[in-house]
Amino acid sequence: MRRIRGTSLACLVAVVAAAGAVAPPASADASGAGLSEQRRLADRRFVATGDRAYEVGAEDGRYPATGWHIRGEMGGFWSPPIKLLDGLWFAVDGQWLSAERFTSGAGFVEMELAGPGGLRVRRTDVVPDGGRAALVGLSFPGPARRVALSVDAHSELLSAYPWGWTTPSQETANLADTGGFDGRNLVFRESADGERPHEYAAVVGSELAPDGHALGAGHRGPQEPAVVCPPADPAPPRCDDGPFGRGTGGRLTYTLDVPRGGRTVWFAVAGSDDGVAAATAESRSALRDPGRALARKLAGRADLAARTxxxxxxxxxxxxxxxxxxxxxxxxxxxxxxxxxxxxxxxxxxxxxxxxxxxxxxxxxxxxxxxxxxxxxxxxxxxxxxxxxxxxxxxxxxxxxxxxxxxxxxxxxxxxxxxxxxxxxxxxxxxxxxxxxxxxxxxxxxxxxxxxxxxxxxxxxxxxxxxxxxxxxxxxxxxxxxxxxxxxxxxxxxxxxxxxxxxxxxxxxxxxxxxxxxxxxxxxxxxxxxxxxxxxxxxxxxxxxxxxxxxxxxxxxxxxxxxxxxxxxxxxxxxxxxxxxxxxxxxxxxxxxxxxxxxxxxxxxxxxxxxxxxxxxxxxxxxxxxxxxxxxxxxxxxxxxxxxxxxxxxxxxxxxxxxxxxxxxxxxxxxxxxxxxxxxxxxxxxxxxxxxxxxxxxxxxxxxxxxxxxxxxxxxxxWPVVRQQLGVDPDVGRGRLSVVPALPPGQERIAGHDIRLGTGSLDVTATRTAHALTVSVRAALRAELTLGAVLPAGATVAGVRLDGRPAAYRQRTTARGGEVLLAAGTGGRHTLEVRLR
The missing domain is CATH 1.50.10.10 (Glycosyltransferase)
Structure with a gap:
């Protein structure tokens, strides 16, 4: 089932920035709405990305073995050029949390997790740009309570290449990971000397100090014991690890006091192909102010949404x-x-x-x-x-x-x-x-x-x-x-x-x-x-x-x-x-x-x-x-x-x-x-x-x-909307801009705002009536502006006005149809009216 929530993204950014790390947002995208799904979440994948890390999982909050280049290993947490974890799982009072609703937002994803006794926990995954870490926020609602929170992580440190069938393949290239605990975080390593030495590392932890930890071969939350994918098809409908898996696992446990107004706890999955110290630094940076990192991500996406x-x-x-x-x-x-x-x-x-x-x-x-x-x-x-x-x-x-x-x-x-x-x-x-x-x-x-x-x-x-x-x-x-x-x-x-x-x-x-x-x-x-x-x-x-x-x-x-x-x-x-x-x-x-x-x-x-x-x-x-x-x-x-x-x-x-x-x-x-x-x-x-x-x-x-x-x-x-329907055809390198819209059949109005051109922008609106075509522009750049319109089939021109005055024009036939064109100066606001007969 799909649900759209109407939270304004601009308001959301302000609220999150002011609140710091208090609470991840309700669902919101560039148009003020998120897109939600409740059906068959275990069968659907999601992606959450930053420019230096990303995460792929299933929308129920699990991490099935995914992909074929490195069979079963293309999901989980990655920081190019290496994979960090197969997955991350959460339990409250001994019950593993599973999503009952998934929402895509602009720059983040969100899950509504079901816990014991009817508890609902909101999970927000965001990958800040510029860093090699993913953040996962768990928001616990009031009333006041104390919960036992457990976090499982299973590592899989390997490189993006070689693949499953190449020479060499991951069968020999992927080495066994080792797990440890540094007093606050789970720390995973894969090291090699010799011809291609490397020091891969992943760090998993929270802004909180854990009560305890455990290390071991499994720790896949509800996906334990793991079903391992066979090297070739046929494969079971679902498996938990690929045939090249050499990872290990760990668990962190916390006693969490939730106040009456609720509480959010942030976790980071960070990594580096330059050793544990670099991965630890990435984790600390990500957890320094997670709420502000989320706000920056949302603000950046709001800026992109404001264009075009x-x-x-x-x-x-x-x-x-x-x-x-x-x-x-x-x-x-x-x-x-x-x-x-x-x-x-x-x-x-x-x-x-x-x-x-x-x-x-x-x-x-x-x-x-x-x-x-x-x-x-x-x-x-x-x-x-x-x-x-x-x-x-x-x-x-x-x-x-x-x-x-x-x-x-x-x-x-x-x-x-x-x-x-x-x-x-x-x-x-x-x-x-x-x-x-x-x-x-x-x-x-x-x-x-x-x-x-x-x-x-x-x-x-x-x-x-x-x-x-x-x-x-x-x-x-x-x-x-x-x-x-x-x-x-x-x-x-x-x-x-x-x-x-x-x-x-x-x-x-x-x-x-x-x-x-x-x-x-x-x-x-x-x-x-x-x-x-x-x-x-x-x-x-x-x-x-x-x-x-x-x-x-x-x-x-x-x-x-x-x-x-x-x-x-x-x-x-x-x-x-x-x-x-x-x-x-x-x-x-x-x-x-x-x-x-x-x-x-x-x-x-x-x-x-x-x-x-x-x-x-x-x-x-x-x-x-x-x-x-x-x-x-x-x-x-x-x-x-x-x-x-x-x-x-x-x-x-x-x-x-x-x-x-x-x-x-x-x-x-x-x-x-x-x-x-x-x-x-x-x-x-x-x-x-x-x-x-x-x-x-x-x-x-x-x-x-x-x-x-x-x-x-x-x-x-x-491209069909901006270049072909709105007719935006820039040659900014030569200081020229042509705007010649073509309205689709049966449509009377189309418009575009803040279309980025060079260091400026363009607004354009095209309307059609039975007897006229109108094109209005605001060109916030210095460019020789040509305005025009594609004529409806069979129409002839009765007259042309630019900014309310009769204007000289020319007509031409192109692959798009007959066009009316005229020179409109250098940028600025202009309205072209083409009267039809």
Whole structure:
């Protein structure tokens, strides 16, 4: 059951700050409400994050063995690059507490725990940013009483890499932990000398001094004795430790006097990969003033929530998804220090490091199995990040990608694919065959960030790496046809060596590089990149359009002869999704055919776009769904709906002004985040939606689920609203801003407030009546402002007024439709009225 509580976040911050460590908050999020769940809490995961630590558990307050990279060990408490604990459990008067209600908030989670004699204890978990510790607060209500409080902790000190199947694996890498007591805290260690010496430590304790303690192999609270997951499936529906577990446990006991007005007790789980002294210092810092730490976290999230506030009266679900997606992005920021960078060749080697990155900060891909540095994920997530005004994390992510790629690839220009927070590059070194698309997208991401921030220093810092990336990509062309070889987002049997998404993002990357080069006065690179892009653009439609009743672009080309291969993959939408400086790549006629085809039931289900559509196939499994074309594909349908696929579909529709069909896809991603019938963790957008070929996460065991929180799906919410519906198109680096809204069908008003652009901000409101379109803006930045509106189909212009006076205007036809445009000076407040006939 879902419950929304209406506590104002601003008031909440003030109350918590004033009260110090008295009481964690009632549920509140950026819109003044938390999201609560009571059903099947034992089957649902939660995530609580800070930028240097995080926690993954179940919403009933237990910690089942979770995840598959290190089988069963991806949950619990982590401080990258190491895991600290399997879990933390609480008992009152000998009874283990279990949650009966779970609530997601903005920057924290909360549980209502059931205790003996009808006692209800509120548990608040928050991970302060900047420190390597998680805080857990237990609030005991009045009346006055004395309770016996016990805390169990079970350690599992291990590194983020190696994994369960790599060379070496955690079977040999994970060593036995030892447990101790320092007079106040449980202290866990894992030490090694020799080739790879380390000193991992975790400290568990409270602001209170315990009455007693115990140490031993178990101490998993209600999960004792532990069920250990087998090394391979089949696995029991639920287990408590992975096959590589080498942890140990301990218990702290307290006598707690609760006054009539209630009392809150705080606990910290802190850690370090630099020994016990560092972990102890982290614990002391976290417990110095937990209430204030919570208040700072809430205040920071309130600041983020205040940016890009949208008002969508005709689509409140999407409005709420924008608010929660901003929080999801903030939840995904991570940092690690002292990364010893090495290429593991897909986990088959463990060589000495090629170099060190002192600090890496990034937007993690997904929890619990993908909280790491990825190129593809970030390059999609960047669009959501800039639209949300969260510039700093995505800039840092690009720096981390550049620094790691430069070290492991020796300045070749190739961008790495996947990096763990200890510096392991699993895939994307020079000797690996891909992913080519990640290098092609790198200059576009740099250009995107520069246009929204106007940060010339960032552009200049990234410029050489962007040039090298496109030189690298264009050189991957053995047959000199203009289409680079190498891996894209999809790899399936029968695909040709040249992939559609690689081709699309190569064209976009060249255009964006040319734009960056021109802004710096680098005529040579600008000319080269423009010529390279122009050659490919002129050949794109005749080369890639598959045509016929497929009504689609080919997924890949097979050599020799650039033979078109069609397999119905989601990447078929990338020609419509990729926006070049002059508009989307795909020709409008073909784009409309392809988009309409993808909207049919052979490609799109209840929650969005399938990974691979259905139709005739030579695959042994045969065709398991409807057919929208007669082409015989070599692969079967994969009816799994990823939030990224749906995001790409939403953006593709918006690029061509198809805001009616777009709503199907924005609603799909919003529902898996906010619909109580669908969500796993309230407010968190997952990696994969319930779909015919993917059973919902809560129906799967904890070892084989998709991510409960995945960052890239926010692309399909924030970008369609801010860039496409509100029409915000900044080029702040050149001192220009265009605002040309397009109202979705049936909606009369949309608005956005405090949209961050450069060092300023923008408010925009667009309204529609039967006879007029009105666009009002407040541009708090110095930029040459172009105002406009997308005309309804079939409408003609009767007149245009700017700030109440007749104004000269121009009209143009774009992929979005007919537009009215005029110059509106440099920033400030302005109102455009377009009268229609």
């Amino acid at each position: 506030r949208v008002d969508l009266p005709g689509d409140r679900l999407l409005q709420r998804s924008v608010e929660w997606s901003k929080q999801n992005l903030a939840d995904s920021v991570q940092e690690a220090r002292g990364l010893d960078v090495f290429a593991s060749r897909e986990g088959t080697r463990f060589p000495p490091p090629a170099g060190t990155v002192d600090v890496a900060r990034w937007v993690g891909a997904g929890w619990p199995d993908y909280p790491w540095i990825f190129a593809t994920d970030a390059e999609y997530t960047a669009f959501a990040s800039v639209a949300a005004g969260q510039f700093e994390p995505i800039k840092a992510h690009l720096r981390a990608l550049r620094d790691i790629s430069e070290i492991v690839n020796g300045g070749s220009g190739k961008v790495v694919h996947e990096v763990t927070p200890d510096g392991q590059v699993y895939f994307g070194a020079n000797d690996d065959p891909g992913n080519t698309d990640e290098s092609a997208k790198f200059p576009s991401t740099v250009a995107l960030i520069w246009r929204w921030t106007g940060d010339d220093a960032f552009r200049d810092e990234m410029y050489d790496a962007a040039v090298r990336a496109m030189r690298y990509v264009t050189a991957l062309d053995a047959d000199a046809d203009g289409w680079p070889e190498g891996l894209g987002n999809v790899e399936r049997p029968g695909m040709g060596g040249e992939k559609l998404d690689v081709a699309v993002y190569t064209v976009r990357g060249l255009r964006d590089l040319a734009d960056l080069a021109a802004s710096r006065g680098d005529r040579a690179v600008a000319g080269w990149a423009s010529a390279q892009a122009g050659r490919r653009e002129r050949a794109f439609e005749r080369t890639w359009w598959y045509g016929g009743d497929a009504a689609a672009y080919a997924d890949s080309l097979s050599d020799p002869g650039d033979v078109a291969v069609f397999q119905r993959h989601w990447t078929g939408l990338t020609p419509m999704e990729a926006e070049l400086p002059g508009g989307p790549l795909a020709a409008p006629g073909n784009a409309r055919l392809a988009l309409a085809q993808r909207e049919r039931d052979c490609y799109t289900g209840e929650f969005g776009l399938f990974h691979t559509g259905s139709g005739p196939t030579s695959a042994p499994a045969g065709n398991t769904g409807p057919s929208c074309d007669s082409v015989v594909s070599a692969v079967p349908a994969e009816w799994a709906t990823f939030s990224l696929n749906t995001a790409v579909a939403a953006v593709a529709e918006g690029n061509y002004g198809r805001l009616g069909p777009q709503r199907r896809y924005t609603t799909g991603n919003a529902r898996i985040q906010l619909d109580p019938a669908v969500w796993e963790m309230p407010g968190a957008m997952p990696e994969v939606a319930p779909s015919p070929d993917f059973v919902a996460n809560i129906e799967r065991d904890f070892l084989g689920r998709s991510s409960v929180l995945q960052a890239w799906g926010a692309y399909g919410v924030l």
